[in-house]
Amino acid sequence: MADKIKKFFQKKKVDAKFKMAGPGHKLSESTMSSQSSNSMRREAEVIKRSGLSEESKVAADAALARLQQKRDNPSFNTSLAAIQAQVRKELENERASSSTPTQSGELKEKVEKKESDLDLPRNYAAAGVYFKCPIISNDILPRDEWKANIKTFLYEQLEEERGLTACLIIQSCNSNREKVDTCVETLCKYLENIVTHPDEEKYQKIRMSNRAFNERVQPMEGAMELLFAAGFRQTKLASPDGTEEDYLVFGREHVESVESLVTLIDALRSAEPIQLELDRNLQVLLPSQAAAKVQLPASFYALSPEEIKREHQLRTEAIERSQMLRTKAMREKDEMREMRKYKFAIIRVRFPDGILLQGTFGVYERYNEIHEFVQENLEHNGLPFVLNTPTGHKLLLEEDANKTLIDLRLVPATVLTFAWHSSVFEEINNSPNKDVFLKPEVMVLVQEV
Known part of the structure; x- marks a missing residue:
């Protein structure tokens, strides 16, 4: 199953490179003719159908x-x-x-x-709306069931591929996209500081009572798993006032190399939620x-x-408006x-x-x-x-x-x-x-x- 996670990221990288490459051209043809031929080729591809896929069979x-x-x-x-x-x-x-x-x-x-x-x-014209998720299984299920299955699947992969899996958990198991983006940027900043300043101790500790950490990182699914994969471990350290506090402390012995953090940063920035396909x-x-x-x-x-309540109110207003002359627009x-x-x-x-x-x-x-x-x-x-x-x-x-x-x-x-x-x-x-x-x-x- 861990291979599926790796292939997921490999495919994202290939897709990104392909999109950046743009359309191909012959040296002997103009840009306009190339665009025209590409357009015709796309139309032909739309009409052309291949045989039954394995799933169709x-x-x-x-x-x-x-x-x-x-x-x-x-x-x-x-x-x-x-x-x-x-x-x-x-x-x-x-x-x-x-x-x-x-x-x-x-x-x-x-x-x-x-x-x-x-x-x-x-x-009902349909019993409901159903989805597929080929990266996990061939089941056809409602969206809510898939959300639970995706979460279970990803947490099962943590032992084999902790870092990449944690990136997917962050993207797939948190619903607020704005908070996800903030969490990703904060985590990337933690790791980039270690890569840029490998010998500075202040960048290798995260105080868990820190407000930014408490609001942006800790509440998000998968964030702690990502930090553990990056070499952080939770421990108690003396605070400036003499009391002990919980910290996350980076240890080089917990990662292959500091350079491996670059891979995690790249994965954090490129990861996307596991997508469902509408059945x-x-x-x-x-x-x-x-x-x-x-x-x-x-x-x-x-x-x-x-x-829905608001819509009911709008319908009432619409009935009133229907009695007035209204433009086509x-x-x-x-x-x-x-x-x-x-x-x-x-x-x-x-x-x-x-x-x-x-x-x-x-x-x-x-x-x-x-x-x-x-x-x-x-x-x-x-x-x-x-x-x-x-x-x-x-x-x-x-x-x-x-x-x-x-x-x-x-x-x-x-x-x-x-x-x-x-x-x-x-x-x-x-x-x-x-x-x-x-x-x-x-x-x-x-x-x-």
């Missing part, structure tokens, strides 16, 4: 295992034909209900009655299931209880403020056969992430397609790739309509699987009614 195997279990259950048929038949039936019911007001009222009453019989979480929480829904699941759990919101400002209440969004993609593909995204992720999410789940992988918003706007990779979900007004939940790009209509129509949109290992994830 594991997920596919798990899905196929679930398929086998469902096949043993005669009450639910997961074959493509049965799913398509179910979708057609539901779409016909939707059309019939919309054309007959009486039937529509009856259907609504039945749906409301059915929903009242269910537990509230079953009405898409992929779901495949029938039309009736998508209609029933409309609520979002609390984990999608970026508001505290106090902020004023309305757009309110719309943006409304969307910023959310940290995550549900994106659903409706295919021509009625099936919906659902994923969870951060509100500041870009459209390119949605495009890749759809692309990697398509049976006809690699072919260009278009996603249409409910307002009829066509989302195009070359125009919208770097726009965030908030920029595109896709927050907190949106249904996009899938359509093949006009350049591949003929190729798709000549395919024997022209009516199949999602991969078989994805289709088996369709939820039971």
Whole structure:
């Protein structure tokens, strides 16, 4: 496990050097043409997809295992034909209900009655927001569980790689970023003083009752572990008034060399929190299931209880403002403020056969992430397609790739309509699987009614 910690820092150094290097150029080409070719190359890389990763293969195997279990259950048929038949039936019911007001009222009453019989979480569009952390394990867990797991994992690594691990503990196990930065600067100052003045005794002692130490260093997770890794040990020394006080005293015998402190300083300044990767929480829904699941759990919101009370007050004010004439700019400002209440969004993609593909995204992720999410789940992988918003706007990779979900007004939940790009209509129509949109290992994830 200690190797993972070392590799984490090595990767950070490589990434930093790579970013500083900038784009490559041929000696025979101009800067403008080089930038243009790099831009084209990036666009090509976005569209090009590789085969399944190891994690995707594991997920596919798990899905196929679930398929086998469902096949043993005669009450639910997961074959493509049965799913398509179910979708057609539901779409016909939707059309019939919309054309007959009486039937529509009856259907609504039945749906409301059915929903009242269910537990509230079953009405949620997603059970919650889940994350991955490859540096630790392949588990998919809520953020709070990951925080506890990361802390446990890092403290387990202290014996093998104390210094580097302590740097990660400081960054990953303390929530106040301003206090973390202050702690790091203070620790670096302690160590830099020893490196710069190795023979001066005053820099080799830290009085633990010192105000700066008490406020900036001691309360922070991992700070004491870092000082121990740097060669400090706690001991009692006589203070100027003759009493004994607790000090941290540096001892050269506790470190390989004074130069090794330079490595710790570098690690302190370059370390970053262990990052979590948002799990898409992929779901495949029938039309009736998508209609029933409309609520979002609390984990999608970026508001505290106090902020929710404030939001209620703002809503009251908004009702009053709605009675006044307002400019377009004023309305757009309110719309943006409304969307910023959310940290995550549900994106659903409706295919021509009625099936919906659902994923969870951060509100500041870009459209390119949605495009890749759809692309990697398509049976006809690699072919260009278009996603249409409910307002009829066509989302195009070359125009919208770097726009965030908030920029595109896709927050907190949106249904996009899938359509093949006009350049591949003929190729798709000549395919024997022209009516199949999602991969078989994805289709088996369709939820039971």
